[in-house]
Amino acid sequence: MSDHTAGCTTSGFTALGPALLFCPADRPDRYHKAAAAADGVILDLEDAVAPGAKASAREALIGSDLDPARTVVRLNPAASAEFDRDLVALARTSYTKVMLAKAETATDLDRLVDLQVIALCESPLGVSNAGALAGHPSVVALMWGAEDLVAALGGSSSRKPDGSYRDFARYARSHVLIAAAGAGKVAYDAVHLNISDDAGLEEEAEDAAASGFAGTVCIHPRQVPIVRAAYHPSAESVAWATDVLAAADGAGNGVFAHRGQMVDEPVLRQARRVLTRASA
Numbered sequence: 287m288s289d290h291t292a293g294c295t296t297s298g299f300t301a302l303g304p305a306l307l308f309c310p311a312d313r314p315d316r317y318h319k320a321a322a323a324a325d326g327v328i329l330d331l332e333d334a335v336a337p338g339a340k341a342s343a344r345e346a347l348i349g350s351d352l353d354p355a356r357t358v359v360r361l362n363p364a365a366s367a368e369f370d371r372d373l374v375a376l377a378r379t380s381y382t383k384v385m386l387a388k389a390e391t392a393t394d395l396d397r398l399v400d401l402q403v404i405a406l407c408e409s410p411l412g413v414s415n416a417g418a419l420a421g422h423p424s425v426v427a428l429m430w431g432a433e434d435l436v437a438a439l440g441g442s443s444s445r446k447p448d449g450s451y452r453d454f455a456r457y458a459r460s461h462v463l464i465a466a467a468g469a470g471k472v473a474y475d476a477v478h479l480n481i482s483d484d485a486g487l488e489e490e491a492e493d494a495a496a497s498g499f500a501g502t503v504c505i506h507p508r509q510v511p512i513v514r515a516a517y518h519p520s521a522e523s524v525a526w527a528t529d530v531l532a533a534a535d536g537a538g539n540g541v542f543a544h545r546g547q548m549v550d551e552p553v554l555r556q557a558r559r560v561l562t563r564a565s566a
Contacts, residue, residue, distance in 0.1 A: 301427075301472050302326030302356060303566075304491075304501040304517035305510040308477070310334035311359075312343035314350060321352050323507040325514075330360045331372050332387040340368055344375035352381075358404060360385040364394035373397065383426075388434065391415055395422045402426045404474065408434040413458045420469035429474040429503065430462040449486050463498060472500035481506045491516030495563070519564045527557035527564075 303325025309316050311329045321327040329350070335343045340362075347359065359381050362368035365388075376384065382401050386394060389405035390412045405419040406412070408431030412419070420428055432444035432455045444455045451459065459476070466473035475494040478487040487509055491502045495517040502513045519527075533544045534554055541550040 301500045302358075303514075304495070305504055305513040306358070306474065306501055307504045307507065307510060308334060308360075310343070311347050312336075312339040314346040317346075317350055317352060320507070321356060324504065324510050325501070326356045326358060327352065328358045328360050328385060328503070329381075331368070331375075332360050332362045340371070344371065347381075348375055348378045350379070354380045354382060357381050358383045358385050360387055360406075363388040364390075364397070376401075385429065388412060389419055392418050392422050395419070395424050398424050404429055406431055407458070407462050408432075409438050410435070413461060416462045416465035417468060420465045420471050425469075425471060427472045427474060427500070428462050428466040430458050430476050432458070432476050433479070449480070449483065467498065473498070475499045475502040477503050477505045478509065479505065481508065484512055487512050488516055517563065519560045523560050524564050527560035530554065530557045531561070 305324050306326045306328055307320050307324035308328045308330050309320035311331045312335045317327070317329065329347055329352075331340065331343055331347070359372075359376060359379075361372045361376070361384050364386065383404070384398065384401050385404040385406055386398065387406050388409050389395065389403075389407060390409055392415075395403060395405065401424060403422075403424045404427040405422070405425050406429045407416050407419065413430065413435065416428060416430075419425055432451065435455070435458055436442070436444040436452075439454065441452075441454075443452070445451055463473045475490070478490055480486060491513045494502050501517070504510050504513060530544060530547075530549055531554065533542070534549065537544075537549075541548060543549070547553070
């Protein structure tokens with residue numbers, strides 16, 4: 287993963303920080319609390335809103351006044367009847383960052399050309415087409431989702447009894463991350479549905495950070511500090527990165543050995559990434 291994932295710009299997009307938080311769009315009383323709690327808020331017009339409440343959710347969205355730089359609006363799937371209504375409401379706001387639910391093909395994105403899109407790959411076709419979605423000029427990031435994916439596959443659970451992901455979910459997670467990086471975009475990790483599983487979330491977020499995800503999406507404010515801590519490099523990691531980069535300054539160009547480790551440019555890039563995340 288290239289160094290741009292640490293919060294720098296990608297096609298004019300600035301990664302919002304490691305902890306994004308979903309907020310139902312039909313609960314305007316929670317908008318500002320969610321925005322204050324996290325690095326970015328995702329106002330959800332899709333799954334978090336019952337069909338009968340979608341109209342009122344759009345009205346609440348239109349009347350909101352959150353910071354557009356830190357706000358994402360999750361739209362209903364492009365193939366749904368709700369999508370057109372979402373776009374009409376969105377046009378009456380100042381928000382330009384959107385998440386497209388169940389993004390599957392580049393055609394789904396063609397009506398979002400003036401927006402910054404996080405394409406949510408949560409169906410078999412969407413995961414399969416992650417590379418094409420990442421390459422679309424409107425897409426600034428990818429995210430993957432496990433629950434819609436397992437439902438589409440005809441399964442009943444994305445996780446094993448011990449809480450770890452099943453193989454199909456691990457594949458989807460890795461594929462979306464690599465597809466995003468291949469297109470020079472960032473990727474966000476899926477939500478951890480077990481709100482009380484702090485240890486599981488911490489382990490998952492630490493793995494996501496080490497793997498190169500730009501952030502993990504949360505469904506409850508209590509998850510935010512856990513995610514933030516997981517993405518912040520440990521003191522040991524910072525000390526290692528500082529030491530390696532200092533040794534590189536004295537070693538000149540090319541590969542060299544340092545404290546029993548072979549150090550070359552990929553290792554130095556990892557070290558720089560650690561320090562960038564530490565200062566973010």
